[in-house]
Amino acid sequence: MKDSKLLLIPGPSPVVDRVLEALAQPTVSHISPQMEKELSGALENMKKIVFTADGQPFIIAGAGTLAMEIALLNITAETDKVLVVSQGYFGSRMAEICQAFDLKHGLLSSQWGKAVRPEELKAELKKHKYEVVVCTHVDTATGACAPVKDYAEVVRQVAPDALLVVDGVCATGGIEERMDDWGIDVVLTAAQKCLGAPPGLAIDVFSGRALDKRKKLTRVKAYYADILRWLPVMENPNRYFSTPCVNEIRAFYEATRIVLEEGLEKRFERHERFATAIRRGLTSLGFSVYTDETCLASTLSVIRYPEGLDDLSFRKKLYENGVVVAGGLGPTAGQVFRFGHMGNLTREQIIFAFDAIEKSLLHLGYAFTLGDGVETVRSLLVR
Numbered sequence: 045m046k047d048s049k050l051l052l053i054p055g056p057s058p059v060v061d062r063v064l065e066a067l068a069q070p071t072v073s074h075i076s077p078q079m080e081k082e083l084s085g086a087l088e089n090m091k092k093i094v095f096t097a098d099g100q101p102f103i104i105a106g107a108g109t110l111a112m113e114i115a116l117l118n119i120t121a122e123t124d125k126v127l128v129v130s131q132g133y134f135g136s137r138m139a140e141i142c143q144a145f146d147l148k149h150g151l152l153s154s155q156w157g158k159a160v161r162p163e164e165l166k167a168e169l170k171k172h173k174y175e176v177v178v179c180t181h182v183d184t185a186t187g188a189c190a191p192v193k194d195y196a197e198v199v200r201q202v203a204p205d206a207l208l209v210v211d212g213v214c215a216t217g218g219i220e221e222r223m224d225d226w227g228i229d230v231v232l233t234a235a236q237k238c239l240g241a242p243p244g245l246a247i248d249v250f251s252g253r254a255l256d257k258r259k260k261l262t263r264v265k266a267y268y269a270d271i272l273r274w275l276p277v278m279e280n281p282n283r284y285f286s287t288p289c290v291n292e293i294r295a296f297y298e299a300t301r302i303v304l305e306e307g308l309e310k311r312f313e314r315h316e317r318f319a320t321a322i323r324r325g326l327t328s329l330g331f332s333v334y335t336d337e338t339c340l341a342s343t344l345s346v347i348r349y350p351e352g353l354d355d356l357s358f359r360k361k362l363y364e365n366g367v368v369v370a371g372g373l374g375p376t377a378g379q380v381f382r383f384g385h386m387g388n389l390t391r392e393q394i395i396f397a398f399d400a401i402e403k404s405l406l407h408l409g410y411a412f413t414l415g416d417g418v419e420t421v422r423s424l425l426v427r
């Protein structure tokens with residue numbers, strides 16, 4: 045498309061033609077055979093993507109923030125207390141959701157650009173009793189990737205009755221999340237990031253234990269977000285509660301097929317390889333990585349500007365050259381840009397992006413060796 049830009053923001057990620065073609069199919073009835081097949085297929089594929097045999101997925105029209113509400117509201121009793129393990133902006137959003145619904149909660153936060161250490165979580169769980177623990181796998185503001193497997197082990201050891209919720213919005217489908225093996229009770233995510241579909245779907249996968257908890261609650265502070273209203277539809281798409289997002293679900297089903305066709309292990313490895321190449325390419329041009337090296341995410345990078353390079357000028361010129369990156373949030377605003385490299389991104393798109401970055405730097409009068417970034421990423425992406 046003539047005026048299209050390459051989206052390298054922390055979501056939405058670029059959407060491939062196969063998914064766009066599915067999205068463009070004629071709208072069908074929400075209880076049609078086509079919809080039954082594709083919603084059922086998407087649900088089964090989500091179970092594979094998060095490595096669960098018996099978990100129950102829910103695919104509901106809405107954003108990732110709705111997925112966060114769904115997770116919290118359906119497993120938290122009025123007497124329960126939630127521990128929010130925050131690596132930055134979106135961990136804090138979990139705390140805001142707790143506040144909005146008057147859920148008792150505590151907040152365990154890391155410094156921006158770092159992740160809460162497992163031993164810090166262990167100390168907090170020994171000090172106070174929590175019925176729910178929630179963490180963000182990758183915080184898109186800071187680029188910090190939490191050690192979710194280690195968190196799960198801590199929760200099982202110290203607070204085995206507590207339910208563990210993982211916000212995988214910027215991780216699911218791009219970074220390993222083994223729900224059954226690790227002991228995760230809810231994985232929540234959205235369609236538009238690592239899964240490579242357009243925005244519009246909130247996705248939650250509940251373990252049997254989490255689903256049982258909802259069934260035992262006499263009431264929850266939700267109507268549309270009450271999973272017991274959606275459960276009959278997820279079990280049989282011919283049933284009705286509220287009209288699903290038909291075209292988006294059809295596109296999402298195609299996106300999940302692409303994920304599984306690539307193979308999850310290969311997909312995780314590709315995300316790691318692309319992340320390494322991009323960071324090395326940017327550092328060769330004088331940029332630096334904001335996030336601590338102990339918790340780098342393979343799905344996005346938060347990049348600090350070298351001295352003398354203005355944020356808005358750089359991102360504006362980069363946009364003119366065909367590439368969109370995101371600015372910093374909170375205390376990082378104006379100091380960093382956020383480079384998403386998730387989903388179905390290709391080697392060719394990365395090389396195109398670096399060519400655009402170099403053109404932008406040249407226009408802005410920034411001193412660097414022309415070709416360093418492009419050649420660095422090209423050499424690291426030979427496979």
